[in-house]
Amino acid sequence: MRRCQSFYIDGGWCDPAAGGSTMEVVNPATEEVSGVVALGGAEDAERAIAAAHRAFDGWSRTPLAQRLELLGAICAVYERRFDDVADAITGEMGAPLHTLSKPAQARMGLAHFQVALKAAQSFPFETARGTTRIVREPVGVCALITPWNWPMNQITCKVAPALATGCTMVLKPSEFAPYSAQILAEILHEAGVPAGVFNMLFGDGPTVGPVLASHPLVDMVSLTGSTRAGAAVSHAAADSIKRVSLELGGKSANIVCDSADLPKAVTHGVRSMMSNAGQSCNAPSRLYIPAARLEEAEAVAAAACAKLVVGDPRAAETTVGPIANQRQFERVQHLIQTGIDEGAKLLCGGPGRPDGMERGFFARPTVFSRVEDRMTIAREEIFGPVLVIRPYADLEEAIASANASPYGLSGYVSAGTPDEARAVARRLRTGMVHLNGAGVDIAAPFGGYKQSGLGREWGPAGFEEFLETKALMGSEPAA
Known part of the structure; x- marks a missing residue:
């Protein structure tokens, strides 16, 4: 004690x-x-x-x-x-x-x-x-x-x-x-x-x-x-x-351009989102995918989620631990159910604890797809292991939707070339943007625009x- x-x-x-x-x-x-x-x-x-x-x-x-x-x-x-x-x-x-x-x-x-x-x-x-x-x-x-x-x-x-x-x-x-x-x-x-x-x-x-x-x-x-x-x-x-x-807070957009290595970008996006059980203000919680490749992205996201190991935080193999406290656990559960009620497509996860877990504030890593901007899970910071996938017709639509959030902490862009990634990143109204899977730079400025x-x-x-x-x-x- x-x-x-x-x-x-x-x-x-x-x-x-x-x-x-x-x-x-x-x-x-x-x-x-x-x-x-x-x-x-x-x-x-x-x-x-x-x-x-x-x-x-x-x-x-x-x-x-x-x-x-x-x-x-x-x-x-x-x-x-x-x-x-x-x-x-x-x-x-x-x-x-x-x-x-x-x-x-x-x-x-x-x-x-x-x-x-x-x-x-x-x-x-x-x-x-x-x-x-x-x-x-x-x-x-x-x-x-x-x-x-x-x-x-x-x-x-x-x-x-x-x-x-x-x-x-x-x-x-x-x-x-x-x-x-x-x-x-x-x-x-x-x-x-x-x-x-x-x-x-x-x-x-x-x-x-x-x-x-x-x-x-x-x-x-x-x-x-x-x-x-x-x-x-x-x-x-x-x-x-x-x-x-x-x-x-943040509700960071992760834009995957059509030129990107989609399996690599989506897998990285899922892992980054679920790290720390989704309890990071700069987590890439909104994943933007070209509409024509949505089904491919859904399959990759579900497969990446299935490889996560939720469990005892002291076990060597565990990659996702519990939500930090009961109040936050209950909020995450409520928002997962809200996503279902508002009509988003549940790819994996969902309400409740993972199978076989009776105690602990463990949430199921959850991925929603076909999410619309009007939905609560597209707008609110969930602060749990919940990823939303939003299809887009073209980059103009993706950028406009990404910037419509009241938050502006971080952003993520994957593209076939650094020049294309930079061009999209410059249009995001956020304090930081990670290009093509780049991690954090602890000597760089950390902070956001707007309500972030x-x-x-x-x-x-x-x-x-x-x-x-x-x-x-x-x-x-x-x-």
């Missing part, structure tokens, strides 16, 4: 304020209680913010070399605790240990610190332009609010650039995924992060989120979550005119969210 009943504030572990509550953490693969997490309130948030505020003046003036040394120390400790991180992620949200937690979920956390270290070495914190020196300074105290689906990735892509740029912070990780966050706090403490620079408390969003977002001593809020949560944070932050960075968010994370672009710009006019000698 794991216990996350202390908060990390001002350089040490402390008990929550009186009157707080606790929540049981449920293993999504077994539905058994695996631990308990304390839920803080306004008093705990106030204490963490005050610690970050006190620490900011000293940390913001720390030489870059010292910050680089700290990032290096964090990487070293993280590597030593790597297996602990991966094990925690599997236990709290069900990511398969051997095919996802170790190679991707835990690895991404380390990679963000490594990329931040490299980026900080050459980042233009100061530049001269004529007689003016332009200085990039830390924005201040940052409130970081993160979700459960890629817990370590989404924490470290905020914490790493905040540390690198000289900010102090208060982290509120998801109460559904507390174990990996607690280990990260231990890593940062062991690496020597100064007291007050990093603070962490657990709590539910409706209770702690508004305090963090509205507090006058918080200069910036960075949230990864739902579009609804992004709107709530924006409203709470508005009165104090603080900076808000949002990484929100504001700002960018990852790599040097992620630094920008944590920096203010100051012009020192007359600082430089005249030419």
Whole structure:
């Protein structure tokens, strides 16, 4: 039984304020209680913010070399605790240990610190332009609010650039995924992060989120979550005119051009969609296929789905684990049934658990075809292992339909040549596009258009969210 009943504030572990509550953490693969997490309130948030505020003046003036040394120390400790991180992620949200937690979920956390270290070495914190020196300074105290689906990735892509740029912070990780966050706090403490620079408390969003977002001593809020949560944070932050960075939902289109290697593109699309049980904001959830080749694509998609192994996330052969929590499991089940009720063609999967599974939040990898834009499953982010296939008459129709979504996080294009793929990609209203099966680039900007968010994370672009710009006019000698 794991216990996350202390908060990390001002350089040490402390008990929550009186009157707080606790929540049981449920293993999504077994539905058994695996631990308990304390839920803080306004008093705990106030204490963490005050610690970050006190620490900011000293940390913001720390030489870059010292910050680089700290990032290096964090990487070293993280590597030593790597297996602990991966094990925690599997236990709290069900990511398969051997095919996802170790190679991707835990690895991404380390990679963000490594990329931040490299980026900080050459980042233009100061530049001269004529007689003016332009200085990039830390924005201040940052409130970081993160979700459960890629817990370590989404924490470290905020914490790493905040540390690198000289900010102090208060982290509120998801109460559904507390174990990996607690280990990260231990890593940062062991690496020597100064007291007050990093603070962490657990709590539910409706209770702690508004305090963090509205507090006058918080200069910036960075949230990864739902579009609804992004709107709530924006409203709470508005009165104090603080900076808000949002990484929100997606309903990413995957356009397979007629010139593409269709079996390869469709197989890759299915595997990418079902990875992490479909619980990725940038998942390629809408697959666009030339109408004349729809039946071929349906057969390939069904065959690819049949090869997926749903099961115990600690088994070596498992490729798809459970949905992370009961609330999300029930939502996915409802939307699968909605797809059937609205007339989409069910190729494989469907409601309920896979055959032989009586417990755990396991969903059947599901593929719908002949989907129309009016259907709920074509419009809403399902956040589960559910792929929809939409036929198109020509590329103009495919691009128009892809762009009709209120989301604009990511996109995918497969074509016979890179030039054709690029031509389609340039017309998609999304923050990212993967061409011909390309994976993520952790040093590239991550973020979206429209209701998928504001700002960018990852790599040097992620630094920008944590920096203010100051012009020192007359600082430089005249030419």
